[in-house]
Amino acid sequence: MSDDAQQPTSASGAADRRSAPDADVVEICRDLIRIDTCNYGNGQGDGPGERDAAEYVAGLLSEAGLEPLMFEPEPRRTSVVARWEGADPNAEPLLVHGHLDVVPAIAADWSVDPFAGEIKDGCLWGRGAVDMKDFDAMVLSVLKARARDGRxxxxxxxxxxxxxxxxxxxxxxHWLVEKHPEILDGCTEAIGEVGGFSLTVRDDLRLYPVQTAEKGMAWMRMRAKGTAGHGSMRNDDNSVTELAAAVARIGAHKWPVRLTPSVRAFLAEVSDALGVDLNADDPSDVEATLARLGSVSRAIGATLSNTANPTMLDAGYKANVIPGEATAIIDGRFVPGGEEEFLATIDGLIGDKVAREILNYDVATETEFAGALVEAMKSSLVAEDPQGRAVPYLMFGGTDGKAWSRLGIQCFGFAPLRLPPDLDFVGMFHGIDERVPTDALEFGARVMDRFLDQA
Incomplete structure (x- = not known):
């Protein structure tokens, strides 16, 4: 921890004795990981729900003098909201949000128990370590420290x-926005996942991508119907054949590059950092430049265009029976402004004999990398990492920001982590052996503490 983080200097020149904002972050994150909040998704069982984690968070909020509100649209599917009063009570409130659920983890695939919160090799291991109980812990650790000091x-x-x-x-x-928008009254800006993690591009420079945009989402079921019959006979109306052909066409499709303002701004920053002349309108030049960024190039590469990946197949019940129906699930994502092109392309690829059904749809969002909140992000990062530079980027997945944006809230991804250059951070999301360096957690808490003084 830096000395000035422990003892900031007041205007009078005296050193203020302050509680360390990073003192509890590792332990809080560890506690949260040990609470199983696996979300198995629609139609796949309820899972344990978020209730236990919500009660844990509510306890910390209460200890800090806040009054948490618990919301449950269904039993054990619990969210917690609290208002933290500021030094300027007339200022517009800032929304700081994190989710409590995690994707499932199969313990046999991991080298550690995914819900034990084990610390080894300088990292905290477990499901949710980076998505996103790390950010929850940063916020709660800073809250505890500031509550102790009355700050x-x-x-x-x-x-x-x-x-x-x-x-x-x-x-x-989404449920909160629909049923209880009053809890967000006055909020025009928000921070949450996924952004603020470091990307080492030179020995003397780390970029910290801040999410200013995220792709839209269209999870789809493709349904092919045919004539059921005996597996030994010829069948020119086979649902499996029709579906397989459509899925293959989707999986093989090469989507054209569509660069949004956020992507162009990110590429400009990267080309400057690498000292290269990048032609952003030349796809091969863009791909070659991104390849120099290492493992993160996969995530950034996904933001250059729409994408659609087959993820699930279902057909038949016996080896010698041709089924009358076959289905597939497609994970589709579209860049801001690319929705119409995306859906039209999908419909062209599946043809007339396969029907498309939307399972889960949400909008693409994009905002400008400018304003006082962005300046607060930049300065708080540089104060803890003088070799860091905040840059905008388009996030490859989706976040709760899609819901908040329905109320006109300007959403950013800012969960700061200073990471070692060789860590495949993007691979941690939904991956096996998910982990976060403990010193990165502490770094994030210190940045967040500074940020709340300036935001």
């Missing part, structure tokens, strides 16, 4: 810890 944030903060983000937020953030 409010500069402006009021609405803290939201939500359910169901991993299945589209329908029982979490």
């Amino acid at each position: 409010p944030p500069r402006r009021p903060v609405v803290l939201a810890f939500t359910a169901d983000e991993e299945a589209g937020s329908r029982k979490g953030a």
Whole structure:
């Protein structure tokens, strides 16, 4: 920890004795990981729900003097919201949000128990370590420290810890927006996942991508119908054949590059950092430049165009029976402004004999990388990492920000982590052996503490 983080200097020149904002972050994150909040998604069972984690968070909020509100659209699908008053009570409140649910983890695939919160090799291991119990822990650790010292944030903060983000937020953030928008009264800006993690591009420079946009989502079921019959006979109306051909066409399709303002701004920053002349309108030049970024190039590469990946197949019940129906699930994502082209392309690829059904749909969002909140992100990062530079980027997945944006809230991804250059951070999301360096957690808490003084 830096000396100035422990003892900031007041205007009078005296050193203020302050509680360390990073003191509890590792332990809080560990506690949260040990609470199983696996979200199995629509139609796949309820899972344990978020109730236990929500009660844990509510306890910390209460200890800090806040009054948490618990919301449950269904039993044990629990979100927690609290208002943290600021030094300037007349300022617009800032929404700070994180989700409590995680994707499932199969213990046999892991080298550690995914719900034990084990610390080894300088990292905290477990499901949710980076998605996103790390950010929840940063916020709660900073809250505890500031409550001990009687230090409010500069402006009021609405803290939201939500359910169901991993299945589209329908029982979490979207439900809150629809049923209880009053809890967000006055909020025009928000921070949450996924952004603020470091990307080492030179020995003397780390970029910290801040999410200013995210792709839209269209999870789809493809349904092919045919004539059922005996597996030994010729059948020119086979549902499996029709579906397989459509799925193959979707999986093999090469989507054209569509660069949004956020992507162009990110590429400009990367080309400057690498000292290369990048032609953003030349796909081969863009791909070659991104390849120099290492493992993160997969995530950034996914933001250059729409994408559609087959993820599930279902057909038949016996080897010698041709089924009358076959289905497939497609995970579709579209860039801001690319929705119409995406759906038209999908319909062209599946043809007339396969029907498309939307399972889960949400909008693409994009906002400008400018304003006082962005300046607060930049300065708080540089104060803890003088070799860091905040840059905008388009996030490859989706977050609760899609729900908040329905109320006109400007959403950013800012969960700061200074990471070692060789860590495949993007691979941690929904991956096996998910983990986060403990010193990165502490870094994030210190940045967040500074940020709340300036935001």
